[in-house]
Amino acid sequence: MTSITRLFDFPYYQQDKYISIPDALVTKQNGVWVKTSTEEYISKANAVSRALLRMGVKKDDKIAIISTNNRTEWNIMDIGVLQTGSQTIPIYPTISEDDYEYILNHSGAIYCFVSDIEVLRKINLIRNKIPNVLEVYSFNAIEGCKNWVELLKIGEDETNQYLVEEQKNKVQTEDLATIIYTSGTTGKPKGVMLSHRNIVSNVLNSAPRIPFEAGKSRALSFLPICHIFERMILYLYQYYGVSVYFGESIDKISDNIKEVKPTVITAVPRLLEKVYDKIYAKGTELTGIKKKLFFWAIDLGLRYEPYGANGVWYELQLKLARKLIFSKWKEGLGGNLDLMVSGSAALQTRLARVFAAAEIPVMEGYGLTETSPVISVNDMRNKGFKVGTVGKVIDGVSVKIAEDGEILCKGPNIMMGYYKDEKLTSEVIIDDYFHTGDIGEIDAEGFLRITDRKKEMFKTSGGKYIAPQLIENTMKQSRFIEQIMVIGDGQKMPAAFIQPNFDFVKEWAKIHKIEIGTTNEEITADPKVIARIQEEINRLNDKFGNWEKIKRFELTADIWSIEGGHLTPTLKLKRKIVMEKYIDLFHKIYN
The missing domain is CATH 3.30.300.30 (ANL, C-terminal domain)
Known part of the structure; x- marks a missing residue:
């Protein structure tokens, strides 16, 4: 079995453990879900690696990826780049041209891969201001732009595969894997340097908290892969042999959920709020006894406490509500969804309660880009779930609360630092502890609760x-x-x-x-x-x-x-x- 110490080990581990999953990565193209098996995923990643080496890419070169939607090509490029010892620079597609210019120049990216004509338009506007970028390739077919398929053709000849293996063997777990520029609420983006070890350790230490049925789960991925939360989750999916279907866009999530019928999705609280509001709005349109039953179930759900804490009579009512009302919520979300993982911002407790009551529990977690990202996460099993908290700290990571209430974190998941900014790095990593800037507390049972952002108070x-x-x-x-x-x-x-x-x-x-x-x-x-x-x-x-x-x-x-x-x-x-x-x-x- 492949041991996992570097990010590109994940697809090989998947291949070893689950043979070859036929729908390892799935993207909709021209209205059809196109499946890529584990074997094809690895084959194409190797072709990309061979092509990049033939194009002169060296260890520690930087390659940018900008995509408006999650897609199979993103993951193939990611592994293909990392195998050469170079690093990926994921960039949010929605940022301004000025930020594109800053990140591409600051990182020193030599190649840029874009998803579509809109992203290419932004790049072309600043093309003469990013002299280090040698060439731009697109995933979609765009007239006048080189296509990423050209790399697959350049890499068809396998005679230099031995060079790929040599490069892979040179990559150490402590080496830099990616620079993620945080969107930031003020000022210029900061380049967070994450090593292979940072992210690998986070995947492996988070894995026991996620109740996947290995090799039998299906995920719908729509949060941006350029954010460390979804990216880490994708490596986690590969570890567990989860089939990953990439949502077309946020606007089409409702349709995609019904088509894909996922068992798991990741979401941010704002999206969960919208899902709940949509369900609630439909309830208001009901009449008579159906409307009364709907709001009786909602009221019951808003009082939910896990592990039977509300007593036998409540649990009997909940069982009935699940049969009459909540089962229809589940049907509306594809029928198979039994887990949602939430991060990025605080989840309203009413949502945690009502979705858990509906047997679609939201496992809220906590972390930052600088922590790769997971620090803590809830888990329904073994009484590891508590409403209003972000769960217990994962294995391998230690947390302490400073005198002013700030959450300090230490572990293998803590970033290498901010790219080209030792001063800023020294301000947030003190005595090996990363200062999160969040205020929180740990209760007697070990659950972490976030009360606010230190800088926002x-x-x-x-x-x-x-x-x-x-x-x-x-x-x-x-x-x-x-x-x-x-x-x-x-x-x-x-x-x-x-x-x-x-x-x-x-x-x-x-x-x-x-x-x-x-x-x-x-x-x-x-x-x-x-x-x-x-x-x-x-x-x-x-x-x-x-x-x-x-x-x-x-x-x-x-x-x-x-x-x-x-x-x-x-x-x-x-x-x-x-x-x-x-x-x-x-x-x-x-x-």
Whole structure:
């Protein structure tokens, strides 16, 4: 059996343990799911390696991959590049041309592989500003652009395979594998250097927490592979012999889930919120006894506690709710889904409860790009799941809480450092402990709870600390609120910018026969809408101390988005930019 010490060992391990999985990697092309077996995956990766060596690629060269969607080619290129001793530079497709230029120049990438014409257009806009990039290849067939298939042709001749094997043997587990530029909420992206050992150890130490049936599970992958969370999960899938189907796009996830019928997906909380809101909206359309049963089941789900903690009578009711209501949720998600893994941001506890009640548990985990990424994760088995926490710390990793509450982490998963920035590295890795910038606590049972982002916490002028994420997550439980950012650093009270859920507001107005206008500008200016959202704020404010309550808010007509600059590619708020965009509203609130 292949021992796994470097990232390119994973497909070989899969081949050894599971012979050859016929649908190891599957991508939809022209409406048809095209399957790539483990054997073909390895064969093409080797062809890529042979081609790169013939093209003069050397150890420690950098090769960028930019793709708007997850696809088989990404994984083949990844392994093909790593086998030569060079490194992959995954780049988010949605960032600006300026960031493309910065990352390609900072990393020194010599080749760039893009998915489609839109990414190529961005690259072409800066082509004369990235002199180190020798050539650009595309995965899609694009006129005037070299295609990645040319590498497979160059690598057809296997006579230099021995050179590939020599290069593989030279790669040590401590060697750099990839540089991931964090999207960042402010400033220029930071290049996080992760070694083979960083990611391999994280996969192997996380593996016991994920209840896969080895060789028999099917995943739908749609979170960006350029983010370490999904990328690490893909290596984990290979380790467990999971068939991986790549979603076409976020917009088509609902259709893809029904087609693929996955047993597992990874998601970020915002997507789970949308799934829940869609289910809830369908429930409101029911009538009579069906509607009563739906909301009875929802109420039951929102009170869920694992391991029978609510008692026998609750469990009997839950069994009935699962049969009558929750089973239909599962059908709507393909019928086979029995696990969702969530990361990147805090999950609302109501979602953790209601999906677990529906027998589609969300295993929330915690980590950062700098930690490869998993630090802790929940596990339904052996009482390893606790609502409102990010689970217990994985094996091989140690966590301690600093005097100010900051979470410090130590282990083989901690990054090598920030590329070309020793000063910044020394500021976050002190005495072998990585300072996460998150505030948290570990309870008596060993569960880690995140309370806020250290850098995002602020004080009011009265000296009271405010943890904005906690308040924002609570406020987003309202179906009227799509996005919210709590403000008030140095001010007398907390306030908020709010982007309403325009679709739901229109639905509410239609049901109640209220005229509110048709444009977003008209809706956000309507006194009836403002008053109704004020009701929601008042209701949810009751969960907080007086100093934490949202005293004032302003609505924005913009849809907060990645493209608009409001959100990072992992859907986190870019607080500095949001503040800059709505500085007039800020002055309106506090003047």
